[in-house]
Amino acid sequence: MTRVKLYTLPIRIWHWINALLIFLLILTGAQLRVPGLPFFGHYSKAVWLHKYMGFCMVGSFIFWLVYVLFSGSLRSHYLMRIRDVRGMVRQAMFYMYGIFRGGINPFVPSPENKFNPMQKIAYFTVMVFFTPAILVTGILFSDILYFAPYINALGGLRILDALHVVFAYIFLLYLAIHLYMATLGHTILAHTKAMILGYEEEEGGESTEGGEVGRETEEEAIT
Numbered sequence: 001m002t003r004v005k006l007y008t009l010p011i012r013i014w015h016w017i018n019a020l021l022i023f024l025l026i027l028t029g030a031q032l033r034v035p036g037l038p039f040f041g042h043y044s045k046a047v048w049l050h051k052y053m054g055f056c057m058v059g060s061f062i063f064w065l066v067y068v069l070f071s072g073s074l075r076s077h078y079l080m081r082i083r084d085v086r087g088m089v090r091q092a093m094f095y096m097y098g099i100f101r102g103g104i105n106p107f108v109p110s111p112e113n114k115f116n117p118m119q120k121i122a123y124f125t126v127m128v129f130f131t132p133a134i135l136v137t138g139i140l141f142s143d144i145l146y147f148a149p150y151i152n153a154l155g156g157l158r159i160l161d162a163l164h165v166v167f168a169y170i171f172l173l174y175l176a177i178h179l180y181m182a183t184l185g186h187t188i189l190a191h192t193k194a195m196i197l198g199y200e201e202e203e204g205g206e207s208t209e210g211g212e213v214g215r216e217t218e219e220e221a222i223t
Contacts, residue, residue, distance in 0.1 A: 006200050
């Protein structure tokens with residue numbers, strides 16, 4: 001097994017804080033839609049938690065955006081390249097068919113190329129489009145009197161509510177797929193372990209898509 005350094009400490013901390021915020025937003029959001037749910041006691045408490053967890057989520061997104069822009073991660077890990085386009089069909093076939101036949105994943109992550117083509121499409125779409133959309137609609141909901149001109153410009157409160165709920169369901173669908181994909185490492189917890197420790201264990205020393213697989217160095221082990 002080769003240990004490959006994939007996730008820096010700031011990204012790992014951000015990931016788990018973000019995961020906790022999403023979990024709390026899902027539970028509070030469910031109670032707002034179904035007031036009889038007993039997750040957080042009184043309905044008003046769920047409203048308060050959902051509102052301020054949403055503000056925390058805005059801060060989390062801003063941190064991610066600043067980090068990936070200034071570290072160069074957005075360009076190197078999230079944007080599609082020519083080789084990604086060429087590898088899309090093979091990667092899709094692996095997920096739809098090969099994985100159930102014991103096939104080998106055509107993509108091996110490296111420090112320079114962490115995500116396969118399908119992951120890049122999913123992560124970029126969620127982080128650049130759907131996350132801002134659900135946060136903006138949530139901010140408008142946080143003070144409907146103050147933001148009334150913008151809400152009316154969107155078509156009114158019912159339209160805003162529908163948009164926020166639709167984006168939330170899309171997010172839930174993505175989350176379900178994300179959790180499933182997280183179990184597809186060489187062991188069921190391999191990808192989760194990598195997001196905790198920063199290292200992914202891969203068989204062999206070369207990548208078929210990601211280039212050379214990076215080995216850990218003393219400098220990386222400190223990070």
